Amino acid sequence: MIWPGAMIRQLLSSLTKKPATVNYPADKSGMPKGFRGKLKFDASKCIGCKMCMKDCPTGAIVIRQVGEKKFEADLDLGKCIYCGQCVDSCLKKALGLTSEFELAQLDPKKLKITLTDGPSIAGNKESSGE
Amino acid sequence: MLMPIFNILIFPGLLFLFFFSLAAEFFDRKLGARLQNRVGPPWFQPLADFIKLLGKEDIIPEEADNRVFKLMPVFALTSVSCAFFYIPLWGKNALYSFNGDVVVVLYLLTVPILTYFLGGWYSRSVFSMIGAVRSLTQLFAYEVPLFMTILAAALLADTWSLSKMAAFYSAHPGYWVFNILGFVIAQITLLGKLEKVPFDIPEAETEIVAGSFTEYSGRLLALFRLSINIEMVVGISLLAAVFMPWWLDAGPIAGFIIYVLKVAALISLVSLLRSLFARLRLDQMINLCWRVFAPLAFLQVIINLILKGALFK
Amino acid sequence: MHNTGDVKVPIGPQHPALKEPESFLLTLRGEKITAASVKIGYNHRGIEKACEGRTYIQDLYLIERICGICSHSHSTAFAQAVEEIAGIEIPARAKYIRTIVAELERVHSHLLWLGVAGHEIGFDTLLMYTWRDREVVMDILAQLTGNRVNYGMNTIGGVRRDIKAEQIPQVLKGVDTLEERTKYYIKIAGEEPTLINRLSKVGMLSYEDAIRMGAVGPTARASGVQRDVRKDDPYAAYADIDFKVITHNTCDVYGRTIVRVLELMESFQIIRQLLAKLPEGPISVRAPRKIPVGEAVSRYEAPRGEDLHYVRANGTDKPDRVKVRAPTLANVQAVALMLEDRYLADMPIVVAAIDPCFSCTDRLVSINYVDHNSKNTFEWEKIHRDSIEWYKKRGIDFAKLNKTF
Structure with a gap:
């Protein structure tokens, strides 16, 4: 005869264990290295070939020419699906990925950001309001 | 004159019962979560849920019977709260008692199920109606063994009053041992009354949404939820009074602590049992109750009859 | 409930048992289901059509989003079809990496299913435990691919990320943990009577019916049908790998559970074999942007069963036609059959037992051509x-x- 309650040992032993739940807003250790987060843009490397625009599945990125051989990237965080295809397509490695993932905004306008010069996480100005 | 009013309204009456039942819900939820290796809710969660529901709009379906729909939660709350006064909590005496209060308490505990049925039936939604019918079908299955086990204990004590039963069992320490089988059955069938896994068939979320309560919202749902919580406390207090008649002479403060510990122990059992099993199907549940629990409860009655004959010639 | 009339109960389009909108209309007599009808089409997204307007590279990511659970299955099936048309032979290492991700995906999908099944029969503890353990494989996937669900691992001509040597021990460690846990669930599935009673003899689908209704994946294999694309028509690295096709002959939901948990064990040893044999070399070859005229059908054993993609190319950088036959479409026909003469209480688990993915399945044909x-x-x-x-x-x-x- 098999008795009901086969999991009882496991259940009782969990009482002494720490809960498996990650205390998220306090503990942000969740994302591993190589996570595909927000894009970063190094304007000095960009040659304006627009391969990223061509390959982007959602049309989230737009490269604009702002001066002689100077480019800016407009990124719509609401459209971006964080696949990283633009990074693969970029011939000059001007685009890269960061592991930043807390990108939600209350105001949809704030999702449209401009990635300007600098290899550091661009567009901080707009997204620092969170 | 003032004392009974204080007793009924404040302590150990309605106000105490309100907070105690919320605490019981919290304890049940937290323990269930910890058993499942989760964090569980913070301590104020049941109260917060209750207040939030009070602030929500009451939506009554157009087809529902307005009066029945509104009255049923109140009925449920009233009947479970009334039952509380007849149960000896700490010490040997209940707030009120008379010969035959065992039966009254058991029936007062059945009334909420009837209100679930009527509330669900008069909601006129398919899910509510199926839930309502399931509530009632299930009622006939678990009620018999539950009643029999409690009546068996009463039989041994030779009284129909819970207070006198408590007096009997504390006068004859060790006699509670005879009722262990009954206690096990009562604890399991109580899960049916409280509609908890594995007997949460009437409100099986994945089948019939929320059963009888599908159409309830706002204050009415808050009252229903409160009455379910109070039912848990009352049902468990009843089990504690009948099957755990220990240390009843401890005095008011120590007695109160012992009572809370007893309730906590029984709620822990409820949490453990509901985390341990899958939900049964209605036919399996009825089979289990009639083929296993009812005969065992009957065995308990026979044991107690024989014992009574042997011990008190 | 024994009233004289039959009651019609709509399960869906919105219902707590269903994770996606889909409509099941059940006719009940008492608790018994006398008739059941399945109506799909609430979740149509027009992905096939949308594929025609995008380039092959863009399509990869769109196709990947057909299903959140078997995303790698769809993108691999699509990439395989396109590679066949273009005549690209992908490097061996890419094949292995695709297979590793595929098997990890199977592990996470089957663990997810086990939890959902537990929830459907009111066994929430099982849900909490399996989903906790599923985090292990999700973490492995996030580490290898960079994402938890839509991995974005495939590209036309290979894979996009390499598995680094230092990642392999971590993966193996995770697989060991999962194997130990899976053994525990196999033990529970054999010992817990409430679980066995709820699953046995529920949702019967005989061998003949499974063949007749065209069931695929674990649904078919639990009815004793030896049907597994990985063995029948090996793709990626499956030809080099030694594994068993798990079948069971109880033909019920219990059998489907057993097939899935035993498949988990197979997956673990497949992953170990793949990691041990992982060949050196490049991970992708250059693929042309314009795919020459041609058509191809690609088959893939997704966690839920055979996934079929058809691609027709017209010489441009966009496909002429993409057609997806997700496994649920093959299995959903059998659900109405399985539901008949069962109890209402069995409905959620019977539907869940095919591991349905309705948004993958939904399609729309509406032609008014006068x-x-x-x-x-x-x-x-x-x-x-x-x-x-x-x-x-x-x-x-x-x-x-x-x-x-």
């Missing part, structure tokens, strides 16, 4: 032209699609 001169045949070209016109009238121009995004 032309009395024709003989009721629909030319592909005409439907294609008409649909473009239909959208143009509503202000959507597919020709300009990429520019007007």
Whole structure:
């Protein structure tokens, strides 16, 4: 005869264990290295070939020419699906990925950001309001 | 004159019962979560849920019977709260008692199920109606063994009053041992009354949404939820009074602590049992109750009859 | 509940048992289901059509989003079809990496299923435990691919990320943990009577019916049908790997559970074999942007069963036609059969037992073609032209699609 309650040992032993739940807003250790987060843009490397625009599945990125051989990237965080295809397509490695993932905004306008010069996480100005 | 009013309204009456039942819900939820290796809710969660529901709009379906729909939660709350006064909590005496209060308490505990049925039936939604019918079908299955086990204990004590039963069992320490089988059955069938896994068939979320309560919202749902919580406390207090008649002479403060510990122990059992099993199907549940629990409860009655004959010639 | 009349219970389109909108209309007599009908089509997203307006590279990511659970299955099946048309032979290492991700995906999908099944029969503890353990494989996937669900691992001509040597021990460690846990669930599935009673003899699908209804994946294998694309028509690295096709002959939901948990054990040893044999070399070859004229069908054993992709190329950088037959479409036909004469309480678990993914399945055919001169045949070209016109009238121009995004 098999008795009901086969999991009882496991259940009782969990009482002494720490809960498996990650205390998220306090503990942000969740994302591993190589996570595909927000894009970063190094304007000095960009040659304006627009391969990223061509390959982007959602049309989230737009490269604009702002001066002689100077480019800016407009990124719509609401459209971006964080696949990283633009990074693969970029011939000059001007685009890269960061592991930043807390990108939600209350105001949809704030999702449209401009990635300007600098290899550091661009567009901080707009997204620092969170 | 003032004392009974204080007793009924404040302590150990309605106000105490309100907070105690919320605490019981919290304890049940937290323990269930910890058993499942989760964090569980913070301590104020049941109260917060209750207040939030009070602030929500009451939506009554157009087809529902307005009066029945509104009255049923109140009925449920009233009947479970009334039952509380007849149960000896700490010490040997209940707030009120008379010969035959065992039966009254058991029936007062059945009334909420009837209100679930009527509330669900008069909601006129398919899910509510199926839930309502399931509530009632299930009622006939678990009620018999539950009643029999409690009546068996009463039989041994030779009284129909819970207070006198408590007096009997504390006068004859060790006699509670005879009722262990009954206690096990009562604890399991109580899960049916409280509609908890594995007997949460009437409100099986994945089948019939929320059963009888599908159409309830706002204050009415808050009252229903409160009455379910109070039912848990009352049902468990009843089990504690009948099957755990220990240390009843401890005095008011120590007695109160012992009572809370007893309730906590029984709620822990409820949490453990509901985390341990899958939900049964209605036919399996009825089979289990009639083929296993009812005969065992009957065995308990026979044991107690024989014992009574042997011990008190 | 024994009232004289039959009650019609709508399960869905919105119902707590269903994770996606889909409609099941059950006719009940008491608690018994006397008739059941399945109506799909609430979740149509037009992905096949949308694929025609995007380049192959963009399509990969769109196809990947057909299903959140078997995303790698769809993108691999699509990439395989395109590679076949273009005549690209992908490097061996890419094949292995694709297979590793595929098996990890199977592990996470089957663990997810086990939890969902537990929830459907009111066994929430099982849900909490399996989903906790599933985090292990999700973490492995996030580490290898960079994402938890839509891995974005495939590209036409190979894979996009390499598995680094230092990652392998971590993966193996995770697999060991999962194997130990899976053994525990196998033990529970054999010992817990409430679980066995709820699953045994529920949702019966005989061997003959499984063949007749065209069931695939674990649903078919639990009815004793030896049907597994990984063995029947090996793709990626499966030809080099030694593994068993798990079947069971109880033909019920319990059998489907056992098949899935035993498949988990197979997956673990497949992953170990793959990691041990992982060949050196490049992970991708250059693929042309314009795929030459041709067509191909690609088969893939997704966690839920055989996934079939058809791609037709017309020489441009966009496909002419993409057609997806997700495993649920093959299995959903059997659900109505399985539900008949069962209890209402069995409905959620019977539906869940095929591991349905309705949004992958939903399709829409709506043709109002009133032309009395024709003989009721629909030319592909005409439907294609008409649909473009239909959208143009509503202000959507597919020709300009990429520019007007």
